[in-house]
Amino acid sequence: SLVRQALGIEQVTLPYERLIMRVATVPLTESVARLNRLYFSSDGWLAYFYPLGAExxxxxxxxxxxxxxxxxxxxxxxxxxxxxxxxxxxxxxxDSLQSAAWQRIKVSAMRVAAYHRGNAALLGSAAFACHPMTGMGMSYTLRDAEILADVICSAGGDPALLDRLMHERYEPRGNAHRMLIDYGDALAATFHDRDAYLAAFRDDLHTRGEAAEPALQLI
Structure with missing residues (x-):
């Protein structure tokens, strides 16, 4: 994030070395439209299918x-x-995977020391990154945006009030992000073993709380 760099906010990035991720955008099919699904195998593979929109x-x-x-x-x-x-x-x-354009992406967790400085704020992947196995990164970001919008409107253009409200309402989102990142770490460390994975899995983090994405089903 160029904004994060300009603000001088430090980040800590921890790559997941044992997993290479590939991502593709494909036409929506009936099964994917019906429910987000995350699959994993004991051989160290995972596959996650979710809708982006109507098509x-x-x-x-x-x-x-x-x-x-x-x-x-x-x-x-x-x-x-x-x-x-x-x-x-x-x-x-x-069938749609045959003609898909696959991109190789880096998988890492990322935390930052602060979420704002002055009247500039970090949001989304500029603010945090969790393991995609959680399936909740976008949900948390949408909730962050809702809180951030409320803070900006409540400040009414007053810089001092904006800064105070950011500290009171937006900076605490770091606690939720850290919990999600730690949860992703636990999933990534256990998904090769079904029993260990199910012991680490938290239904409340996957299907309730941030309430933006459809329920996720493990197969």
Whole structure:
């Protein structure tokens, strides 16, 4: 974030070394429109399918680093073959993966020391990053935006009041973000083992609280 750099706000980034993520935007299919679904395998793979709107969906695929080059060098049929081993309820999306443009993305957690300075505020991925396995990054960001808008309107153009309200109402969002980041760390550390993952899974963080995304179903 150029804004974060300009404000001189420090960040701490912790990469997830054992997971390479690929993401693609594809046409929306019936199963994805019905429910967000996150799948994981004991071989270190995960797949996340969720709608972007009335016509498009997004697919995240996470795989061990040693598998990434082989799978994407051999082409999408190899990827689909791997997904078929553990993706059970989203097979209607497989055909769209054939022509998808896959981007490799870095997966890391990120925290910042402060959420605002003066009349400039950080929002979304400029403010925090959690493991995509939580499936709640956008939900938290929408809630952050709601709080931020309320603070700005309440300040009524008074710089001193704005700063005070930011400290009182917006900066505390860091606690919620830290909890979500720690939760993502727990999921990433356990998803290779079903029992350990289910012990770490928190229904309240996935399906209640921030209330912006549809419920997520684990398969």
């Amino acid at each position: 498009q969906a997004r697919v995240f695929v996470g795989l061990p680093p040693e598998s990434d080059e082989e799978v994407f060098q051999d082409g999408i049929p190899t990827l689909v073959d791997e997904l078929k081993k553990f993706v059970s309820e989203s097979s209607d999306a497989f």
